[in-house]
Amino acid sequence: MPELKQLHADHAPAVLAFELANRGYFARSVPDRGDDFFERFADRYGALLAEQEAGICAFHILVAEDGSVLGRFNLVDIEDGTAEVGYRVAQDVSGRGVATAGVRELCRLAVSRHGLRTLRAAASYANAASQRVLLKTGFVPTGPADPAHLSGEPGTWYQRDLTLEP
Numbered sequence: 001m002p003e004l005k006q007l008h009a010d011h012a013p014a015v016l017a018f019e020l021a022n023r024g025y026f027a028r029s030v031p032d033r034g035d036d037f038f039e040r041f042a043d044r045y046g047a048l049l050a051e052q053e054a055g056i057c058a059f060h061i062l063v064a065e066d067g068s069v070l071g072r073f074n075l076v077d078i079e080d081g082t083a084e085v086g087y088r089v090a091q092d093v094s095g096r097g098v099a100t101a102g103v104r105e106l107c108r109l110a111v112s113r114h115g116l117r118t119l120r121a122a123a124s125y126a127n128a129a130s131q132r133v134l135l136k137t138g139f140v141p142t143g144p145a146d147p148a149h150l151s152g153e154p155g156t157w158y159q160r161d162l163t164l165e166p
């Protein structure tokens with residue numbers, strides 16, 4: 001699998017192309033980002049880079065040989081040795097283990113670059129593919145997630161102890 005790259009200002013056009021090309025696909029499982037996200041993309045992207053600079057978040061992309069983005073793998077709300085994981089993978093390469101490999105790599109980076117001890121992720125009951133990715137990468141269900149955290153969808157929190165082998 002290609003290496004995850006930390007998000008950089010130069011990646012903005014490829015990230016926008018990825019979000020536009022997969023907008024309908026993503027909206028089938030997670031809330032659409034909304035027109036405002038695309039209309040004010042440069043502002044939103046700048047805000048992400050500022051959050052990353054502040055150490056609150058760490059954003060990563062998986063880039064194909066032609067420079068296109070295949071997936072995004074993020075650590076958000078980094079605090080006290082833990083963070084929340086988020087990810088999305090292009091429809092073109094879905095079902096080939098890209099998310100699973102990306103989350104595994106993200107877990108390694110969470111330890112080696114950020115010194116984290118645990119990670120958490122919330123997935124809706126309806127998002128079977130995401131739940132499968134979490135189980136395959138060593139996350140265990142820990143209890144119901146507040147639907148407010150999943151844009152009104154019921155779901156489950158998962159946790160991964162990074163000090164244990166998956």
Ligand SMILES: CC(C)(COP(=O)(O)OP(=O)(O)OC[C@H]1O[C@@H](n2cnc3c(N)ncnc32)[C@H](O)[C@@H]1OP(=O)(O)O)[C@@H](O)C(=O)NCCC(=O)NCCS
Pocket residue numbers: 025026029030087088089090093094095096097098099100101122123124127128129130132133
């Ligand atoms: C969820 C997502 C990241 C999965 O990416 P991917 O690269 O296709 O995932 P992988 O190929 O690594 O693994 C998918 C697993 O889910 C399984 N799966 C896919 N659709 C499924 C379904 N409807 N029901 C049950 N299992 C399903 C696959 O069979 C595979 O498991 P397996 O390896 O045991 O066969 C991708 O669909 C996506 O970006 N969705 C939109 C954004 C999103 O939901 N993000 C997660 C938010 S919590």
